[in-house]
Amino acid sequence: MAKVKLADVARAAEVHPGTASRALNPDQRGQVSAETVDRVVRAAQRLGYVPNAQARALRTARSHLVGIVVPDITNPLFPPIVRGAEHVLTSAGYTVLLTDTDNDRERERRQIESLLGRGVDGFIIATALWDDPLLTDLAEAGVPVVLTNRSASGGRWPYVAGDDQAGVRLSVQHLVGLGHRSIVHLAGPQNVSTGRDRARAFRAAAKEFGIGNGDARVSVCLSYSEAHGRTAMEKVLAARTPFTAVVAGNDLIALGALDALSDAGYACPEDVSVVGFNDMPFVGRLQPALTTVRLPLQRMGALAADLLMTELDAEGRQDAPTRTLLGVDLVVRGSTAAAPKRSRSRSRSRRT
Amino acid sequence: MAKVKLADVARAAEVHPGTASRALNPDQRGQVSAETVDRVVRAAQRLGYVPNAQARALRTARSHLVGIVVPDITNPLFPPIVRGAEHVLTSAGYTVLLTDTDNDRERERRQIESLLGRGVDGFIIATALWDDPLLTDLAEAGVPVVLTNRSASGGRWPYVAGDDQAGVRLSVQHLVGLGHRSIVHLAGPQNVSTGRDRARAFRAAAKEFGIGNGDARVSVCLSYSEAHGRTAMEKVLAARTPFTAVVAGNDLIALGALDALSDAGYACPEDVSVVGFNDMPFVGRLQPALTTVRLPLQRMGALAADLLMTELDAEGRQDAPTRTLLGVDLVVRGSTAAAPKRSRSRSRSRRT
DNA sequence: GTGAAAGCGCTAACAC
DNA sequence: GTGTTAGCGCTTTCAC
Numbered sequence: 001m002a003k004v005k006l007a008d009v010a011r012a013a014e015v016h017p018g019t020a021s022r023a024l025n026p027d028q029r030g031q032v033s034a035e036t037v038d039r040v041v042r043a044a045q046r047l048g049y050v051p052n053a054q055a056r057a058l059r060t061a062r063s064h065l066v067g068i069v070v071p072d073i074t075n076p077l078f079p080p081i082v083r084g085a086e087h088v089l090t091s092a093g094y095t096v097l098l099t100d101t102d103n104d105r106e107r108e109r110r111q112i113e114s115l116l117g118r119g120v121d122g123f124i125i126a127t128a129l130w131d132d133p134l135l136t137d138l139a140e141a142g143v144p145v146v147l148t149n150r151s152a153s154g155g156r157w158p159y160v161a162g163d164d165q166a167g168v169r170l171s172v173q174h175l176v177g178l179g180h181r182s183i184v185h186l187a188g189p190q191n192v193s194t195g196r197d198r199a200r201a202f203r204a205a206a207k208e209f210g211i212g213n214g215d216a217r218v219s220v221c222l223s224y225s226e227a228h229g230r231t232a233m234e235k236v237l238a239a240r241t242p243f244t245a246v247v248a249g250n251d252l253i254a255l256g257a258l259d260a261l262s263d264a265g266y267a268c269p270e271d272v273s274v275v276g277f278n279d280m281p282f283v284g285r286l287q288p289a290l291t292t293v294r295l296p297l298q299r300m301g302a303l304a305a306d307l308l309m310t311e312l313d314a315e316g317r318q319d320a321p322t323r324t325l326l327g328v329d330l331v332v333r334g335s336t337a338a339a340p341k342r343s344r345s346r347s348r349s350r351r352t
Numbered sequence: 353m354a355k356v357k358l359a360d361v362a363r364a365a366e367v368h369p370g371t372a373s374r375a376l377n378p379d380q381r382g383q384v385s386a387e388t389v390d391r392v393v394r395a396a397q398r399l400g401y402v403p404n405a406q407a408r409a410l411r412t413a414r415s416h417l418v419g420i421v422v423p424d425i426t427n428p429l430f431p432p433i434v435r436g437a438e439h440v441l442t443s444a445g446y447t448v449l450l451t452d453t454d455n456d457r458e459r460e461r462r463q464i465e466s467l468l469g470r471g472v473d474g475f476i477i478a479t480a481l482w483d484d485p486l487l488t489d490l491a492e493a494g495v496p497v498v499l500t501n502r503s504a505s506g507g508r509w510p511y512v513a514g515d516d517q518a519g520v521r522l523s524v525q526h527l528v529g530l531g532h533r534s535i536v537h538l539a540g541p542q543n544v545s546t547g548r549d550r551a552r553a554f555r556a557a558a559k560e561f562g563i564g565n566g567d568a569r570v571s572v573c574l575s576y577s578e579a580h581g582r583t584a585m586e587k588v589l590a591a592r593t594p595f596t597a598v599v600a601g602n603d604l605i606a607l608g609a610l611d612a613l614s615d616a617g618y619a620c621p622e623d624v625s626v627v628g629f630n631d632m633p634f635v636g637r638l639q640p641a642l643t644t645v646r647l648p649l650q651r652m653g654a655l656a657a658d659l660l661m662t663e664l665d666a667e668g669r670q671d672a673p674t675r676t677l678l679g680v681d682l683v684v685r686g687s688t689a690a691a692p693k694r695s696r697s698r699s700r701s702r703r704t
Numbered sequence: 705g706t707g708a709a710a711g712c713g714c715t716a717a718c719a720c
Numbered sequence: 721g722t723g724t725t726a727g728c729g730c731t732t733t734c735a736c
Contacts, residue, residue: 005729016707021731028732033705050469054410055729058712063406068450073438074431076633083425086452090463095470098420098450100438111442117402118417118447255637281428282632285607287639357713368723373715380716385721407713410728 004047012043020044024051053095063119066308067097069112071127075224076280077250077297078126081148084301085124092309094121101127109134116143121312124304128152128159129191144311148304151193151323158311158321160304162328164194167293168201170330171247171275172209174291179339180245180273182215186232186257188224188249195220198249198277217241221253229256237264244272244339251276251283251292258335269337279331289333296326356399364395372396376403405447415471418660419449421464423479427576428632429602429649430478433500436653437476444661446473453479461486468495473664476656480504480511481543496663500656503545503675510663510673512656514680516546519645520553522682523599523627524561526643531691532597532625534567538584538609540576540601547572550601550629569593573605581608589616596624596691603628603635603644610687621689631683641685648678 010020015036022028023040032040043049057063066089070078086096097115101108108127112134115123122144128135130153138145139156147159168185175183185202188195199218206216219236221228229252236243237260246261248254254276258268266272268288276283276292283290303324311318362372367388374380375392384392395401409415418441422430438448449467453460460479464486467475474496480487482505490497491508499511520537527535537554540547551570558568571588573580581604588595589612598613600606606628610620618624620640628635628644635642655676663670 006731007729017729018708018731019706022706025731031705036705050465052410052729053470054406054415055712056731058404058406058410058714059729059731061712073425073435074428074633076426076428076431079426079428079431082450083452086425086450087454090451090466093466095466096450098434098438098448099442100435102439113402114442114445114447118405280634281426282634282638285638286634287637358715359713369713370715370724371722374722377715383721388721404713407728408715410712410730411714411716413728 004049005052006049009040009044009047009049012047013040015040057119061119063121064094065097065115065118065120066094066305067099067112067115067120067123069099069101069108069123069125069127071101071103073098073100077149077278080297081126081301081304084298084303085148085305086301088302088305089309092305094305094309103127105134112138116141122146122308124148124301124308126150128157128193130193130196131191144308146304146308146311148300149194155323156321158307158323160300160307160324160326161193162293162295162300163325164197165201165204166325167277167295167328167330168198168247169205169208170328171277171291171293172202172205172211174330174332174336175245175247175273175275176209176211178245178273178336181211181339182243183211183245183247184236184243185216185218185247186229186236186249186253187218187220188253189222190220195224195249202247214241215243217243221249224250224252226252226256226259229253230260231256233257233260234264237261245336246272246274248274248276251278251280251290254290254292254335255283255286269335271340273336273339275330275336284331284333288335291333291336292331294329294331296328300326356401357404358401361392361396361399361401364399365392367392409471413471415473416446417449417467417470417472418446418657419451419464419467419472419475421451421453421460421475421477421479423453423455425450425452429501429630432649433478433653433656436650436655437500437657438653440654440657441661444657446657446661455479457486464490468493474498474660476500476653476660478502480509480545482545482548483543496660498656498660498663500652501546507675508673510659510675512652512659512676512678513545514645514647514652515677516549517553517556518677519629519647519680519682520550520599521557521560522680523629523643523645524554524557524563526682526684526688527597527599527625527627528561528563530597530625530688533563533691534595535563535569535597535599536588536595537568537570537599538581538588538601538605539570539572540605541574542572547576547601554599566593567595569595573601576602576604578604578608578611581605582612583608585609585612586616589613597688598624598626600626600628603630603632603642606642606644606687607635607638621687623692625688625691627682627688636683636685640687643685643688644683646681646683648680652678 010017023032023037099111126149128150151159187199219232221232279292279294362369375384375389451463480502503511539551571584573584631644631646
């Protein structure tokens with residue numbers, strides 16, 4: 001843990017720094033005699049040599065730095081993704097620069113610029129908007145980018161995400177199987193792929209399972225949050241059109257919806273069934289335990305990292321971007337149950 | 353977003369690179385005529401100049417890189433800390449290198465070494481053991497370190513943590529106020545400060561509030577996890593010594609304990625009250641809603657970052673390390689209630 | 705197979 | 721006030 005440098009190792013091994021460099025570098029080790037390699041490696045070990053990554057990066061124009069951009073690390077969706085990516089990247093000799101944009105576009109732009117100044121080799125981005133000028137700029141600058149969780153319009157970027165369409169389809173199928181015929185979708189924001197895709201999938205699934213247009217309504221939330229989930233649910237309730245089930249854009253929206261339902265005197269699952277998305281930690285311990293769609297988040301991060309590294313090794317000559325959709329599971333718990341005989345009947349017990 | 357370099361800016365502004373450097377550097381701007389500064393700054397802006405941090409770091413031996421070391425970013429305790437630190441650091445021009453050690457000491461050592469090779473200026477460490485050779489090595493190497501969440505023996509490192517002692521005291525006081533006279537502490541691991549300090553605080557508080565030694569037992573969990581919380585609780589139950597309340601080392605332990613209690617036929621809070629620690633997201637929505645101690649985690653991270661930056665600016669000449677204990681609140685919810693008349697009576701309703 | 709030398713982009717000591 | 725120069729630690733041509 002000191003600042004021994006290559007020259008020190010070279011001196012100790014009685015070779016030229018250039019030779020020491022070659023001996024220590026796997027790719028060029030072939031150019032050096034086995035005996036010398038051995039001497040150099042020993043010396044490095046003995047002195048506790050740690051190469052100076054800054055200098056190497058300056059010279060090779062490859063930093064082995066990867067920026068991971070998330071909107072809010074305290075949202076439980078992101079830590080597993082970051083963790084998955086981080087493990088893969090550090091195992092491969094990369095270092096992770098994490099940045100939390102706080103859902104602020106200006107901030108995000110600044111951070112990304114700053115990371116570019118740091119010489120990052122590429123980005124894993126979990127904040128993509130559906131139409132995102134920032135991504136376009138990055139692409140034009142030739143910066144390797146992999147999107148995760150969300151995709152973006154144009155099909156220009158490689159990404160790894162959950163199969164939103166399948167998740168929503170499973171949810172609707174499950175509800176229909178329980179006898180629900182009138183279902184509301186509280187959609188996430190429509191400027192991100194997950195919000196759009198899940199809403200689209202909801203409409204498609206409703207059609208597939210024979211639910212009429214009027215019975216498959218969509219109400220859009222302004223953000224993936226409990227607050228906006230609650231608001232959207234309240235608006236639906238105010239409209240007084242009957243429904244017996246809710247497919248929420250994600251778990252936070254589901255929690256907000258649950259609050260609104262409970263305030264309005266509806267019991268879940270007796271009066272209304274609710275399905276979430278993401279299977280956040282502990283939603284299985286809530287009352288009622290939330291039925292939700294589970295995504296392999298950590299694997300998502302890991303695959304995004306793999307994809308990025310592949311792209312980095314490809315050095316420019318790139319094929320069409322790889323897009324990976326990860327399989328999802330419906331985790332059935334207590335928040336979904338058979339449809340009540342008469343829809344929209346308020347539970348007695350909740351009104352005491 | 354290109355690779356314009358200082359030389360390009362200098363040429364555009366018709367000055368020498370050295371002058372351009374001075375004009376762009378706030379500290380040395382005084383040495384340059386206002387008119388020149390203006391020309392250079394304009395040129396930089398126009399060309400979209402982003403300084404190469406690697407080169408600067410190589411030259412100045414200051415990278416403005418900070419390593420944040422956490423055991424497991426998916427543990428909800430850490431994201432707010434990271435977020436708080438990240439915001440403060442990026443605002444000050446630092447970049448965060450995040451590393452997740454997966455609770456693996458060997459891995460941690462390797463990561464830290466690798467970050468050192470990256471030239472990080474210092475570390476914010478949330479993984480400190482009470483006796484931690486890694487920290488000692490870092491100190492000997494003269495690497496600035498701030499501990500957060502946990503402290504370490506020796507009083508050698510600055511840290512920012514929650515006031516564990518006060519938190520536990522509040523918990524015990526609350527329980528005693530509810531009539532509990534026989535309380536068990538399910539302590540966290542004793543090789544980390546939080547585990548030790550909370551256990552010590554528990555004994556002290558019990559004494560303060562007049563609970564006898566035999567009625568204030570401590571059972572140690574091997575880790576801060578639901579699984580070990582459950583195991584520890586089961587062991588206490590197997591011992592068949594009466595108790596009416598549990599002070600858990602943290603929320604995860606509390607959840608595990610709740611499971612064990614429920615399996616054994618005890619109802620919470622009717623038969624046994626349970627208090628957690630940390631106020632993880634959504635524990636207020638569980639059934640029963642968990643009474644727990646809330647820490648200002650984000651502020652903790654922010655202060656740790658401030659502390660580290662102060663240390664970095666101090667360049668060696670350091671006073672005694674600053675140690676900050678953040679105030680905590682007891683959040684009273686449904687998992688604590690008045691002590692039952694007869695302790696250890698199993699709830700009828702739970703045994704059906 | 706190894707040594708010599710140049711240079712990645714920047715800043716700081718030294719001239720003038 | 722500005723130009724000149726050297727060098728941070730490393731890799732990589734180019735010699736031999």
